[in-house]
Amino acid sequence: MHHLRRHSCPRVSLLMIVLIGLVVRSSAGAEMSWEAEIAARRAEYLKWIVDEFGKLESSMKPLDGRAWSLNQARLFLNRDVGKASRYFRKVELTFDADFMGIRLLKTLLDFGQTDRLSKGAKEHLTEIIRRWPMERRNGISKAAYWPPRFTENHDLMHLTIGLFSEHLRGQPLDAHLNELKRSLSWRYERGFYEWGSHRYQLHYSNPLLVLASYAPDEDLRRGAANLFSVLLAERAVMSVGGYLGGPGMRSYGRQRGCDYLDNNRYDSFVPTVWLAFGVGQPRFDFAQSDDLLPAGDGYGNGRDPRLNQDEAMFLATLRLLPHPILRPLLDEVARRPEMIYTGRRAAAGHPFQNAPAGNPRSQQVLYYYNTPHVSLGSLQYLPHAGKMSVSSNSRPRFMSVLFPERPEQVLRTRLSEAELRAGVNSYDYTADRVVQYREWVIAAGGLSASHGLVSREVDGWDLFQVGRGLCAHVSLEGGWHVFQVSDLARFRDARTFVAALTMPVMRDGQVEAATLNGDRVRVDLQTMRLRVNGEEQRPPTGKLHESPWMNSDYWSGRITIRTKDREVTFDNSALRVAPIGLPELVAGQTRWGKPRSEGAATHLAHVRAMSGLSPRDHDTLLRSVSIMIPHNKGVAARLAVYAGGSLEQGPQAVSPAQLLFDFGETPLGKSGWVTLTHPTGVRIPANTPIWLAWKGASRDAGVLYFEEFTGHDDFQPSRGRWDSTAIDVDPGEPWPLVWPQDDGGAFEGARYCCFLTLEKLPQ
Numbered sequence: 001m002h003h004l005r006r007h008s009c010p011r012v013s014l015l016m017i018v019l020i021g022l023v024v025r026s027s028a029g030a031e032m033s034w035e036a037e038i039a040a041r042r043a044e045y046l047k048w049i050v051d052e053f054g055k056l057e058s059s060m061k062p063l064d065g066r067a068w069s070l071n072q073a074r075l076f077l078n079r080d081v082g083k084a085s086r087y088f089r090k091v092e093l094t095f096d097a098d099f100m101g102i103r104l105l106k107t108l109l110d111f112g113q114t115d116r117l118s119k120g121a122k123e124h125l126t127e128i129i130r131r132w133p134m135e136r137r138n139g140i141s142k143a144a145y146w147p148p149r150f151t152e153n154h155d156l157m158h159l160t161i162g163l164f165s166e167h168l169r170g171q172p173l174d175a176h177l178n179e180l181k182r183s184l185s186w187r188y189e190r191g192f193y194e195w196g197s198h199r200y201q202l203h204y205s206n207p208l209l210v211l212a213s214y215a216p217d218e219d220l221r222r223g224a225a226n227l228f229s230v231l232l233a234e235r236a237v238m239s240v241g242g243y244l245g246g247p248g249m250r251s252y253g254r255q256r257g258c259d260y261l262d263n264n265r266y267d268s269f270v271p272t273v274w275l276a277f278g279v280g281q282p283r284f285d286f287a288q289s290d291d292l293l294p295a296g297d298g299y300g301n302g303r304d305p306r307l308n309q310d311e312a313m314f315l316a317t318l319r320l321l322p323h324p325i326l327r328p329l330l331d332e333v334a335r336r337p338e339m340i341y342t343g344r345r346a347a348a349g350h351p352f353q354n355a356p357a358g359n360p361r362s363q364q365v366l367y368y369y370n371t372p373h374v375s376l377g378s379l380q381y382l383p384h385a386g387k388m389s390v391s392s393n394s395r396p397r398f399m400s401v402l403f404p405e406r407p408e409q410v411l412r413t414r415l416s417e418a419e420l421r422a423g424v425n426s427y428d429y430t431a432d433r434v435v436q437y438r439e440w441v442i443a444a445g446g447l448s449a450s451h452g453l454v455s456r457e458v459d460g461w462d463l464f465q466v467g468r469g470l471c472a473h474v475s476l477e478g479g480w481h482v483f484q485v486s487d488l489a490r491f492r493d494a495r496t497f498v499a500a501l502t503m504p505v506m507r508d509g510q511v512e513a514a515t516l517n518g519d520r521v522r523v524d525l526q527t528m529r530l531r532v533n534g535e536e537q538r539p540p541t542g543k544l545h546e547s548p549w550m551n552s553d554y555w556s557g558r559i560t561i562r563t564k565d566r567e568v569t570f571d572n573s574a575l576r577v578a579p580i581g582l583p584e585l586v587a588g589q590t591r592w593g594k595p596r597s598e599g600a601a602t603h604l605a606h607v608r609a610m611s612g613l614s615p616r617d618h619d620t621l622l623r624s625v626s627i628m629i630p631h632n633k634g635v636a637a638r639l640a641v642y643a644g645g646s647l648e649q650g651p652q653a654v655s656p657a658q659l660l661f662d663f664g665e666t667p668l669g670k671s672g673w674v675t676l677t678h679p680t681g682v683r684i685p686a687n688t689p690i691w692l693a694w695k696g697a698s699r700d701a702g703v704l705y706f707e708e709f710t711g712h713d714d715f716q717p718s719r720g721r722w723d724s725t726a727i728d729v730d731p732g733e734p735w736p737l738v739w740p741q742d743d744g745g746a747f748e749g750a751r752y753c754c755f756l757t758l759e760k761l762p763q
Contacts, residue, residue, distance in 0.1 A: 034327045041275050042316050045282060049073045049310055061297040063094050068103050069310035075107070075116045076317045085118035088125055096301035097136070098157035102207050105129055105161055106314065109214045132165035138700070141165070142176060143631055144183035145702070146600045147346065151250070152193040153203035159183060160207035167216070177217050181575040184211075184223050188557045188572035191544050192231070193346045195366070196248035196397075198260045202268035202311050205231060209314045219574040226570040229323040233561050235273055236330040237341055237550050238368050238377070242273045242280030245402025245410070246368055246377020249388065251395045252305050259292055259307075261397050261414075262450035264407035266292075271312030276322050277330050282312060290451075328563040329549055334372060337489060340438065341368040341547040342540045344554050363707070365539050367436040373487035374469035375402040378436040378443065381528040382539055384749075387427040390415060399434045399443050401485060405467030409453035413445035413481055430479070435523050435530050437537070438515045439485045442504075442523055447473075447481055458498045470497050476506050480525070486516060583626055583675045585757065592620075593692060593755025594713035597673070599704045601630050602750075604637055604696035607724040610752050611647055612715040614688045620758040621681040625663050625692060628753035632671040633700035638731035639663040639676055641756065642691040642739055643684065647716050651691045652726070652743040660684065662735045671701075681759065691722070691739075692754055697729040704753040714755075719747040 053070040060067050068091070071084035088107060094100040108125040111117045117125075134141045137150045141162030148155040163176050194200040208231075211224035238244060243264040252258040259266040266289075271282040284307055286294055295306040333339060345364045363385035368377040378399035390396055400412035419429040431445030449455070455462035461472040468488040475481055482504045491497040504513035506525075513521045522531040530537045544552040545559060552559040557572035579597035593610065614620060625639045641660045645651035663676040684690065694703065705721070726743035727736065 034324065035321055037278060038275060038321065041278060041282075045271070045275065045312060045316050046073045046077055048283065049313070049316075050077065050079065053310070063092065063100070063297050065094075065100075065103075065295055065308050066310055067091075068100070068107075069308075069313045072103070072107055072110075072313055072317055075111050078116060081116045082118075084116070085121040088117060088121035090124070093128065094301050095303050096154070098154055098161060099203070099301050101128070101132065101161050102157045102210065103313075105164055106206075106210055106317075109164075109210065110317065126168060129161065129165050130168040132161050134162055134165065139631070139633065142179065144179040144186075145631065146183075146186050146190070147602075148193055151200070153200045153207075156183060156204055156207045160210055163215070173216065177215075177220060178577040180211065180215070181217075181220055181223065181577050184208075184220070184227055185557065185572040185575040185577075187227055188230075188559060188570065188575070189544075189555050191343065191345050192234075194250050195345045196244065196246065197250045198244065198248060198264070198267040198269065199252065199258075199305070199307075200250055200268075201231065202272065205269070205272060206314045209318055209320060212320055213318055223572065223575045225320060226323070228320075229326060230559055230570055232273070232276055232322050232326055233329060233550060233559075234545075235269070236277070236326060237333055237339070237545075237547055238366075238370070238375075239273070240370050240372065240375045240402060241334075241404035241407070242270060242277060243267065243375075243402060243404055243407040244269075245375040245400050245407075246397075247366060247379040247399055248397045249394060251397060253395050257293065257306050259289065261395055262410045262412075262448065263289075264402055264410060266307055266408075268307060268311045271310075272315050275312050275315050276326070279330070284309060323561075323568065325561055325563060325566060325568045328565065329561060332563055333549055337371060338439075339368070339370045339547065339549075341370075341545070341550070342366065342543065343545045344541050344543060363541060365541060369436070369439045369485065371469075371485075371487045371489065373404065373467060373489065374471060374485045375404070376436070376439060376441060376471075376483065376485045377402075378434045378441050379432065380539060381433045381435060382541075383527065387429075387432060389427070390420060390422075390429060395420075396432070398432050398445070399436070399441060399483075401464070401471045401483060403464075403466035403469040403471075405469065406451075406453075408451045409466055410448070410450045411453060411464060411471060411473070411483070412448050413443040414448045416446055433525075433528055435528050437521055437530060437532060438517070438519070440513060440515050440521060441483050442476075442511055442513075443481050443483070444479055445481070446479075447475070458495060460503060461498055461501065463494055463498060465494055470494055472498060472501055474504065476504065476511065478506075478525070480506070480511070482511070482513065484516070580628070580630075580672050583624070583673055583757070589623060589757050589759050591626075591755045592690075592714045592758050594706075594715060594751055594753050595626075595755045596706070596713075596753045597628060597704075599628075599706045599753055601702035601704055603699040604629070604635065604694075604701040604703050605699055605729065607693070607695040607727040607729050608752065609642070609651060609691040609693035609722045609724070610715045610754060611645075611651070611689060611691045611719070611722065613647070614643075614684045614686060614690045615758070615760075616687045618763065619686050619761045620684045621761055622660065622678060622684050622756055623681050623759055624675050624677040624757040626673050626675040626755050626757065627666075627694055628704040629666070629671050629674050629701055630704055631702050632669050634669045635696065635698040635701045636665040636668050636731045637674070637694050637696040637701070637703070638665050638733075638735070640693045640735040641682070642693060643688050645689055645691065645739060647689050647719070650722055650743065650745060650747070651689075651693075651724075651739040652741050652745075656741050657689070657691050657739040659735055659737050665731050675757075683761070684758070690756070692756060693735070694754065695727065695729050695735075696731050705750045706753075707750055713751065715751060720749040720751050722747055 071087040074084040141158040251260040253261040270280040274282040365380040433444040464471040502514035560569045642657035645657035646653035651657040724745040726740040
């Protein structure tokens, strides 16, 4: 790997000299720099890894993830490097190959050009990366997808390993670097997909740190480093004491031998947060976890999803520093009497398990109200956003209350056992019906209080108190729960807090209540619409981040972090790559539709159409039809254009749309802008409803779309695509001459990237 950036590993003796000097300075009253603080925590953490895991080494199974951490630390500290080389000469990949693959890649990049690894170990690791199967998991090692094709963390791990595999095989890297830039750029625009996951934030950050240190492209290195700082900034703003409460997707509970849902100490990302900020507890105490066991044979993979005890090793064995604005950011947020944060996120869960089928929506809104002693966070219910699947891979936490003085105690609502057993294609659960305003929230579902958290009755409320944090709860008819939080920094005692509350009232399908600052709240339990002081509150879907400390317009690609003394904006401008080129136009031709080359991709397994009025003042000649298929693994779509129907009711309504031309199938496996032409052209009357239709029956190709109206296009502004239920999806079957009148399909807000090439006809 000699053409890539080399990582230096200082000797431990020098590190100890530095630390001794720091102790002397500290005792003299001098403040340690943030860099020195991180160095001290790194030394403490790595010493613990070597000492504690060294005791367990003889009993470890061959693929125990702790063995990698132990031997990585040995190499970094230059201790027992012979033992480390013997391990790395024989180590193999785990069931989820990328979990171990990204770790072995890091070892090779860190030490492949040093004498700490033996020749045999270097050759073994090099061959593992060089022979990485680029088609594994449907090609995610060589292409980026939004939504993620497998899962967010796996997609980036595979794509990162794929980059260095291509390098070792002497392949050109420009196209692969562009795919990585696209992948990171989307996170600046749309946020993280596996947001709020106590497990997968860590697994996403690992390849991010590899790219930040070793990507053979300066813009990609900087973009990855800044995105890691954004990830830490989110934790600084939304957490209390480093622990993240509130909602979270893609998690596991006790049914998988884990405690991610009901114990905020049980968090894979907390050790990294501790290394960066010095808050939280980096080492989970399994002796106090009611018989939970650490992960064993296989690094945190799907067959062994339990918590590892060494989750901060990537940051611990790098010299990368988070952006310096993060330290004052954490301090300022921690001192505020209250903090409100909202932000739009993607649907989360497994991308292939979300509803509506084949079209997961980025229309989720997070809401946090935090004080220094309590955190109330939730996922706002949005009826139009579709529901997320619940399964063994996607146990959701729609809302929760966190007490930082006992972060293992979690108060939340939960799905019933029957709802959990219903399967990934069942969306009948009600526990996602949550609405929050400031410190007040109403939620459906069962009530769960973990690890000895108990309440006492005070004036009709169930009062939970942990340290200085307070939460009042009351159950309402129909399985509804109201929670209201505060702390003893605001109230003299718990009874004073309860006396300030207004008991919610349910009448005529609505709940009325009041917040502690006197705002009157009303929630319609059918629609979950929220009114505050009589005014309807619209979901804040226009913002990726909105708080005094962190702000970003959704899709802008710019994220601004503010503290009292400075402001920093991270953006994706250097990560943007040239859009895929559009088909060339000849003189007199125009494009009608949405000729955009960026967006989200969904599987080509449907019959859909985009509609609008043809040019109003003249007839046109239809020359060709084009659709954006960003990725294609050997399949075809079939394209057609119809005229007629109703733009308000669908192509089957009023006078059903007539087929203008069946353009036939696209070439097998063709991707990018795929264009089919008519030999002579088809006349389209002026001011006529036009339907650009496509169909396909495979998940091996995708079509590009935007989730809402974005930028100018020629399709009707008030409705998105039509999804047909009456036409055969088989691309080998011709289109019907008339759109079926019995089509029970529907419009949806998504707007697809496709267009017609038209030529103006003389009057």
